[in-house]
Amino acid sequence: MEITVIFLGAENEGNIGSLARVMKNFGLTDLILVSPKVMIGKDAIKAAMHAQDVLRSAKIVEKFEDAIKNVDFVVGTTARLGWNYNVLRTPIYPDQLSRLKEVEGKVAIVFGRESSGLTNEELNKCDIVLTIPANPEYPTLNITHAAAIIFYEIFKMFKKSQAERYRCASRIEKEKILEIFHELLREIEYPQEKTQIAFRIFRNIIGRSFISGREAHTLMGVFRRTIMVIKRLKQKK
C-alpha cells in the first residue's frame, strides 16, 4: 500500500510547509496540491523545516479528479459532522484506519481548504469519510493538526508489533525480584499480618511499571545488598 496526501485549495503557505513536515515525520513523501490559492514560497519552505524534499517533489494539479485518477482508495477528511453533513455517510475514526491495510494499491488521504474543508461533492468522490473525535464546542482542527493525528494512526498501524520496545523483565527476573523482596520483609521482621499485603503491593507496582530487565537487576542489587548488610550486622551483634 502506498499513501498519497492530497491538499485541496490550500489558502496558507505555512500550512503547506507544515503538512510536508508532518508527512515526513511519519514517513510519507507523496504530496499533491489541487489548485492551491497560494504558491510555494519562503513561508512554506520555512514551515517545512527538514522536509524540503517533500515540498520540492509536490505535484500541483488543477482538478481533484486529476489527483485521484490513479488512486484505488480515497479517504476524505471532515470536521463538519454536526451540520451541513451528508447523513448518509457514516464516518470512520482515525483508529479505525487499520482497515486500510486491506487495500493493495494506492490510498489517498484528502484534506480540504483551511476555511471550509471539502465540499459535499468532493466528499462524495471519496470511498470513506474520516473525522476526528473532538470537543463539540470547537471541533475544527487546523488542517495540519488533523493530518498529524491521521498520519500518526497510520504509522502506528504499520508498526504495530512495537510490543517489545525494550526488553521487559522476564518472568524469571520478576519472580526473582519478588523473592528477594520477600526475603527482605522476613529479614526486617515485617509484621506477619501485613506481609502478604506489602508483598502484593510490591508485585503490583512492578507489574504496572513494565520494569525492564536492567531495572530489575539494579533493584535486585539494592535489595540484596540491604539483606546482606542486615545479616552482617546481626552476626556482629
Added chain:
Amino acid sequence: MEITVIFLGAENEGNIGSLARVMKNFGLTDLILVSPKVMIGKDAIKAAMHAQDVLRSAKIVEKFEDAIKNVDFVVGTTARLGWNYNVLRTPIYPDQLSRLKEVEGKVAIVFGRESSGLTNEELNKCDIVLTIPANPEYPTLNITHAAAIIFYEIFKMFKKSQAERYRCASRIEKEKILEIFHELLREIEYPQEKTQIAFRIFRNIIGRSFISGREAHTLMGVFRRTIMVIKRLKQKK
C-alpha cells in the same frame, strides 16, 4: 483528573496560539507558559482562532518549578530518543497514556522549546517521559503537532470507559518515598558511583507504575522499617 498544559520557553507566537487552538479542540483550557521568549501578540491571537479564551487565561511563570508545584503527575515530552538521550528513562507512547486515568489530582503535559525541547534536567523533574513513534530519519514533530496527537489520545481515552479509578500518589508522597529510598541507599552504603543510577531507576519505576497513595505508604513503611532495623543493629554493634 485535571490537565494542565505547560509550554517551556516558547520561541514562536504562532505556536502558542496554535497550541491554544488544539487544546480547545480537545477540551483543554489550562495553559501555563514558562518564561516564553515571545509575548502573546497578534500572531498568537490569529493562530488561536476560536480559542482566544484559552490564550487569555494562560498563566505566565518564571520557572518550571513554579508551573509544576501543584501538579501531582508530570508528563514530559521528547523526540530525542536516538541521541543525547538519558538511556535511563524508558519512554511511554501516547496510546499508553490511558494509565493517566488513575491519577486523581492534576496532570501536566509539558512541551519544550521548539528548537531544543526539554533539557535532561527538566525531563528529570517529570514522572514519565512520553515520545511519539515517528520516522527515525526525521522524528522531530512541530510542538503543536505533538500536542495534537497527545491531546487526541487523551480525549479518546476519556471517551472510553471511565473504568475503576484509584487515588494516585500525590507529588509529596512520591517525593517522600524517593527520599526514603535514598536514605536506604545511604544506610546500606550503596556504592557512591551507582547511587544515582539506582535512584533514577527506582524513580522511573515509581513513575511508570502510577503508584497509588496507599501503595506508596506501604512501600514507605517497608523501607522505613528496613532503615530502622539497620540503624538499631548498627547501634548494638
